Amino acid sequence: MKSFVAAIFFLLLILWYLSFLASRLDRLHHRVETSWANLDVLLQKRAAVALEIAHSGLADPASSMLLTGAAYQARDAEIQNRSMAESGLSGALGLLLADSQDAPSDLEHALLKELSLLTEKIRVAIAMHTDAVSSTQMVRKKLIVRSFRLAGTAPLPVTYEFESDVL
Amino acid sequence: MLTKKLRIGIVCPYGWDTPGGVQNHIRDLAEYLITAGHEVSVLAPAIDEEKLPGYVVSAGKPISIPYNGAVARVLFGPIAYARVKSWISSGNFDLLHLHEPAIPSISLLACWAAEGPMVGTFHAAAKRQKVIFAIGPILEPAIEKLSARIAVSEAARLTLTDHLETDAVIIPNGIYAKRYSQGSAQSKWTGNTIGFIGRFDEPRKGLQVLVDALPIISRFAPDVRVLVAGPGDIEETKKNIDKQLLNRFEFLGRISEEDKADFMSSVSLYVAPNTGGESFGIILAEALAGGACVVASDIPAFDSLLGAGEFGALFKSEDSTDLAKVIIDLLRDPAKREALSRQGQIHAQEFDWDVVAQQIFSVYEMAIVGGSGVSVGSDARPWNRFLSRDEEKR
Numbered sequence: 399m400k401s402f403v404a405a406i407f408f409l410l411l412i413l414w415y416l417s418f419l420a421s422r423l424d425r426l427h428h429r430v431e432t433s434w435a436n437l438d439v440l441l442q443k444r445a446a447v448a449l450e451i452a453h454s455g456l457a458d459p460a461s462s463m464l465l466t467g468a469a470y471q472a473r474d475a476e477i478q479n480r481s482m483a484e485s486g487l488s489g490a491l492g493l494l495l496a497d498s499q500d501a502p503s504d505l506e507h508a509l510l511k512e513l514s515l516l517t518e519k520i521r522v523a524i525a526m527h528t529d530a531v532s533s534t535q536m537v538r539k540k541l542i543v544r545s546f547r548l549a550g551t552a553p554l555p556v557t558y559e560f561e562s563d564v565l
Numbered sequence: 566m567l568t569k570k571l572r573i574g575i576v577c578p579y580g581w582d583t584p585g586g587v588q589n590h591i592r593d594l595a596e597y598l599i600t601a602g603h604e605v606s607v608l609a610p611a612i613d614e615e616k617l618p619g620y621v622v623s624a625g626k627p628i629s630i631p632y633n634g635a636v637a638r639v640l641f642g643p644i645a646y647a648r649v650k651s652w653i654s655s656g657n658f659d660l661l662h663l664h665e666p667a668i669p670s671i672s673l674l675a676c677w678a679a680e681g682p683m684v685g686t687f688h689a690a691a692k693r694q695k696v697i698f699a700i701g702p703i704l705e706p707a708i709e710k711l712s713a714r715i716a717v718s719e720a721a722r723l724t725l726t727d728h729l730e731t732d733a734v735i736i737p738n739g740i741y742a743k744r745y746s747q748g749s750a751q752s753k754w755t756g757n758t759i760g761f762i763g764r765f766d767e768p769r770k771g772l773q774v775l776v777d778a779l780p781i782i783s784r785f786a787p788d789v790r791v792l793v794a795g796p797g798d799i800e801e802t803k804k805n806i807d808k809q810l811l812n813r814f815e816f817l818g819r820i821s822e823e824d825k826a827d828f829m830s831s832v833s834l835y836v837a838p839n840t841g842g843e844s845f846g847i848i849l850a851e852a853l854a855g856g857a858c859v860v861a862s863d864i865p866a867f868d869s870l871l872g873a874g875e876f877g878a879l880f881k882s883e884d885s886t887d888l889a890k891v892i893i894d895l896l897r898d899p900a901k902r903e904a905l906s907r908q909g910q911i912h913a914q915e916f917d918w919d920v921v922a923q924q925i926f927s928v929y930e931m932a933i934v935g936g937s938g939v940s941v942g943s944d945a946r947p948w949n950r951f952l953s954r955d956e957e958k959r
Contacts (some may be wrong), residue, residue, distance in 0.1 A: 422706050425680075429712060436931045519927050522734050526713050526931060529732045533709045536730075 419537075420548045426534040430555045433527040440520045441484055445469045447513050448487060456506050457494055465490045531555045570602050571929065574658040574939065576649075577609035578670030580627035580638035581617060586847055587664055587688050590717075590738050595620055597739075597922045608652050608671060610640035624648050624671050632668060639670040649674045650941050658939040660929055665689060666711070667704055667729065676707045681939035682932045685711040687733060690720035690844035690866060701729060712932040715925070718845045720865045734928060737870075738845050739921035742913050745854035748826030757789045757896055760832035760857065762825070762848055763839075766797035771838030771862065777885035778892065779810050785893045789813060792832060794820045829855025833902065834895055837861040840883050846870050853877065854913035858906040860891055876909040 451457060452465040468483070468490040475483035491513070534555050537543060577591045588609075595605045605620050610627035617623060625645055627638040649671050653661070661683045666672040668689075676683065685708070708714075714733035716722035722733050754760075759782075765772040775791065782789055794817040806814060820828060829835060835857035837849055843866045850870065852859050859877030861867040871877040878895060881887040895902050914920070 418706075422709070425710060429709075432712070432934050433931075436934050439934075518924075519931070522713075522928060523931055525732055525734050529714070533731065537709075 416542075416546060416548065419540075419543060423534070423537055423543065423548055426530065426537060427549075427552050427555075429530040430527070430534055433523065433530045437520070437523040437527050440516060440523050442473065444513070444516050444520065445473045445487065447509065447516060448472075448491060451491075451494070451506075451509050451513065454506050454509060455503065456509070461490070461494050465494060528557055531557045569930070570604070571659045571933070572604045572657060573598060573606075573660050573662060573929070574653065574656050575605060575607045575662045576664060576672045576675045577607055578639055578665045578668060578672040579610070580640075581607075581609040581611040581621055581623075582613055583627075583638050586738070586845070589847070590688075591664060592618075593739055593741070593918060594922065594925065597918050598926075601922070606652075606656055606658075608649065608675070610638065610645075610671065622652055624652070630669075637668070637670075639668065641669050641671065641674060645671055646674050646678070650678050653679050653939060654941045656939075660684065660933050661939050662686065662929075663711070667708060667725075673704075673707060676710060678941050679710075679939050680942035681937070683711050683939070684713045684715065684928055684932050686715040686717065686736075687721050687725050688717050688844055690718065690724045691728075704729060713928050715928060718866055719869045721844050736924045736928070737916050737921060738847050738850070739918040740847065740850050740854055740913070740916050742854040742917035744822065745826045745829060745851055745913075746856065746910065748823075748828070748830040748855050750831045751827050754792060754828060754831035756833070757786050758832045758834075759789065759791045759892065760794070760828060760835045760852075761791065761837075762794045762820075762828070762835075763837075764795055764797050765793050766802055769840050769842045771840045771883070772802070773805065774838040774840070774862070774883055774885050774888060775836055776806055776810075778889040779813065780807065781886065781889035782892050782896075783810065783813060786896050789896070790815060792817060792828070794818070794825075794828065825851065826855050829857040832857055834892060835859050836888075836892070837867060838882075838888060839864060839867070843867065849877070850913055850916040853906075853909035854916070856906050856910050858895060858902040859909060860888070860895065862888075871909075872912065876912045877905060 446469075448465055448469040452462045452469065457465060465487075468487040472480075472483040472487040495510070538549055538554060543549060575591055575595055577588060579585055579587055581588060591607060591609075595607050598605050599620060607621045608624050609621055610625055611617055611621070611623040612626055614623045625640055625648060627640045629636050629638050631637075632639070653675065659682065661675060661679055661681070663672040663676050663683060663685045665688050666676045666685045667687065672685075676685070708729055708731060714725065714731060715736045716725055716733040717736070717738050719735060722735055725731060725733050759775070761772060761775060763770045763772075772793065779789075779791065791814050793814060796819050799816045802816075803811060803814075829852050835852040837846065837852075837859065839846075839862055841864055843864060846861070846866050849859055849861060849867060853876060859871065861871060861877055861879055862882035863879040864882050868879060871879060873879070878891050880891045895905075
């Protein structure tokens with residue numbers, strides 16, 4: 399009788415732990431999604447600002463062409479090619495900013511300011527997203543999570559490889 | 566900019582009425598956010614509930630426990646847990662900002678209890694300890710609930726990645742840079758003066774390093790004076806000072822914020838000989854903002870705050886001879902002093918609340934995306950809902 403009670407207790411404990419792990423995992427997946435949504439919005443905004451810069455007096459025709467192309471690519475990229483396209487846009491923006499330091503007008507000044515604010519935010523968003531992804535991956539690696547399929551049908555999140563140093 | 570108005574709940578782990586860097590940071594942040602039009606409630610342990618400002622809610626009396634080499638006045642336990650939960654559920658917050666959630670305190674309890682957008686700020690910098698490998702797995706489920714983590718310095722970030730294997734965004738502590746730049750030089754503090762502010766009887770503040778350096782300094786600069794401000798046992802400290810040099814020391818006791826600004830713009834050099842245990846070094850940021858020429862020990866926090874010597878001179882920590890050398894060099898070279906303090910004052914603008922609060926707020930904005938406010942996690946469980954309804958009937 400005693401061992402029976404102990405077995406039941408043990409079983410309940412395991413069940414509680416499984417539900418605890420599942421809710422933890424659910425929360426983590428949620429975090430991955432929201433941080434991605436954040437990053438996505440910011441990147442879209444950046445592409446829009448890049449287009450505006452391309453059409454402003456800041457860019458000479460050649461770099462304007464380069465920038466427009468990169469911005470469109472970043473906006474239309476499939477999820478697999480996204481990080482490559484965004485890095486391309488970073489590169490194009492970097493090239494342009496490197497040699498456009500000479501006295502811009504008010505409007506252009508505002509554009510550059512907006513861009514630098516966005517870049518700051520994107521940096522934070524990337525850090526948040528990468529962190530969410532890596533903690534999710536860590537929990538999903540656990541044997542107990544895999545054997546009980548606690549993650550359900552949620553796809554395994556992958557880190558977004560963004561070259562933050564070219565931002 | 567700071568447009569969207571939020572309801573923000575901030576949790577302070579340490580007793581509100583004991584002085585400390587974390588408490589000051591939370592007070593300034595809360596007041597800044599309130600001025601910007603947000604609704605802020607701070608939950609903190611407090612000894613005297615009468616004296617609390619309107620935005621602070623007491624969680625009970627703190628208890629003193631030894632933690633990380635010092636005595637921490639924190640609070641936890643079942644009664645505190647219940648208070649934390651009722652504060653969360655009655656607050657109807659859009660977001661919780663928890664400070665130092667990795668130590669046993671109400672911050673950890675709040676992190677455990679709450680469900681929804683949460684931001685955590687990590688202040689402490691500590692060496693890697695074995696005990697953390699035992700604690701880590703317990704903390705992990707709570708810490709991973711935070712939507713975003715902030716570290717106040719590179720040292721604090723490294724502590725976090727080392728101990729809990731999670732990354733953080735670095736946002737420094739804030740100061741009101743304008744207040745410090747408005748100080749005016751007082752003739753009683755000018756001349757060949759070396760300033761020191763802090764609890765001078767605490768060994769890790771390093772006053773002894775400066776005392777040991779003084780015999781050498783006074784040989785090269787006979788008229789040098791050391792001005793020591795801050796709380797502490799003066800008589801006990803005087804015993805450790807050479808009798809012949811005693812007249813070079815002046816103990817000012819605790820000084821007000823306005824005096825601090827004057828102090829920083831008066832002294833020739835501001836010296837921070839701390840030997841460790843410092844995560845950010847807010848006093849250095851204040852000294853820079855006040856236009857002082859700063860000499861500091863090369864502990865990691867100071868090294869990064871001073872840009873590896875760009876905004877202030879560094880000396881080898883705990884090495885009085887090196888400190889003496891650096892001080893003599895600077896006392897003899899007013900032009901170099903001038904250049905360093907000018908660089909420093911510009912750099913200090915980065916720590917101004919206008920900049921820092923904006924950075925913190927953009928983290929808030931990212932944390933609340935997709936969230937629908939903060940609630941107490943356990944309320945959502947069916948059996949608890951049943952139980953609490955029972956209680957209400959009674």
